Amino acid sequence: MxxxxxxxxxxxxxxxxxxxxxxxxxxxxxxxxxxxxxxxxxxxxxxxxxxxxxxxxxxxxxxxxxxxxxxxxxxxxxxxxxxxxxxxxxxxxxxxxxxxxxxAWDTVPGDSWHRADDVADAARLLPLLGRAAFLSVGRKELNAFAGLRAMRFLIRTVDPLNSLPLLRAERIIGRGPFTLEQETALMREHKIDVLVSKNSGGNKTYAKIAAARILSIPVVMIKRPCxxxxxxxxxxxxxxxxxxxxxxxxx
CATH class of the missing domain: 3.40.50.720 (NAD(P)-binding Rossmann-like Domain)
Structure with missing residues (x-):
């Protein structure tokens, strides 16, 4: 054999x-x-x-x-x-x-998506849509939002971060997958009015997208690379x- x-x-x-x-x-x-x-x-x-x-x-x-x-x-x-x-x-x-x-994810009725070509494009769109953003983009991408000093950010990571390039940011630690109820409660608790997400696709991280829809929160969706x-x-x-x-x- x-x-x-x-x-x-x-x-x-x-x-x-x-x-x-x-x-x-x-x-x-x-x-x-x-x-x-x-x-x-x-x-x-x-x-x-x-x-x-x-x-x-x-x-x-x-x-x-x-x-x-x-x-x-x-x-x-x-x-x-x-x-x-x-x-x-x-x-x-x-x-x-x-x-x-x-x-990849796609819109369904009730979604309010604003598509961004990349993280820099997402940072440009963000101030037009809200003042309290849940950033679900990965820690390597946070520098793109450092210039938005008037905005408040919520950052969730699996591991602790030593520092953040953002002036006004709250850090929380969590390992998914998270339920729809958990994501909805999180956004309500932190008074989030805009979500930024990469179009990661799949089911395990979709709850935050569904929660934004339920709460009528706009989503800046970063498109996938080629x-x-x-x-x-x-x-x-x-x-x-x-x-x-x-x-x-x-x-």
Whole structure:
């Protein structure tokens, strides 16, 4: 019986963990994380790798050096750099690559969305819509809002922040997923009148979008970046089918 294929899963999302857990009995899984969260969710029975690869050439060498047969990019929809590096590295090494990308959100009746091209565009729109903003954009993006000194901000992170570039901001710690009731109560308690969110998609963080709709709060929705071309699926079932086809080719 041939050795099991080695699959590198670029993770950091709930879908990545679920996929890895579903296939560790059939594949040798290496699960890679950026390492920005102190206690991330990780799959069972997988080799865990933490930290960056150092660019396209280094990732290509790593894939070759670790006998990786397949690469699945299941990173966050806004993880532009690693997705681009993975696409280029797989092209250089001839390694089959799959992008597992959760579906984006779209408006439903009752929503009041104001679409932004990027975080800077969101910061430009924000003062036109409210004075108390719940920023759900990730800690790396907070600098874009530093110039909005008249606004009040609510920031929620998984890990504590040592400092904030914002003049008037309240920090809270929390690890989702959060319920609709929790998100609605949070926005009411902090008198939020505008929400800023990346279009992360999926179900697990959608409650804040639904809460904004219930409370008639406008949402500044930051659109997703462009993705490298290649085979893309939007659910774990299709990812499993892709893996099954490649597993059959080796038997």
């Amino acid at each position: 041939p050795d099991r294929q080695r699959v590198l899963i670029l993770g950091g999302t709930s879908e990545a963990v679920d996929l890895a857990n579903a296939v560790t009995d059939r594949f040798d899984i290496i699960y890679s994380l950026a390492g920005r969260t102190k206690e991330p969710s990780i799959p069972e029975n997988a080799t865990i790798r933490t930290g960056g690869f150092g660019g396209v050439a280094a990732l290509s060498a790593w894939v070759r050096g670790h006998d990786v047969s397949l690469v699945i990019d299941a990173t966050h929809p806004f993880a532009e750099q690693i997705s681009a590096n993975a696409a280029n590295a797989c092209k250089m090494t001839g390694t089959p690559r799959l992008r597992l990308l959760r579906p 993705f490298p071309s290649g085979v893309t699926v939007d659910n774990i079932g299709e990812a499993l089918e892709w893996l099954k086809l490649r597993e059959q080719k080796t038997t």
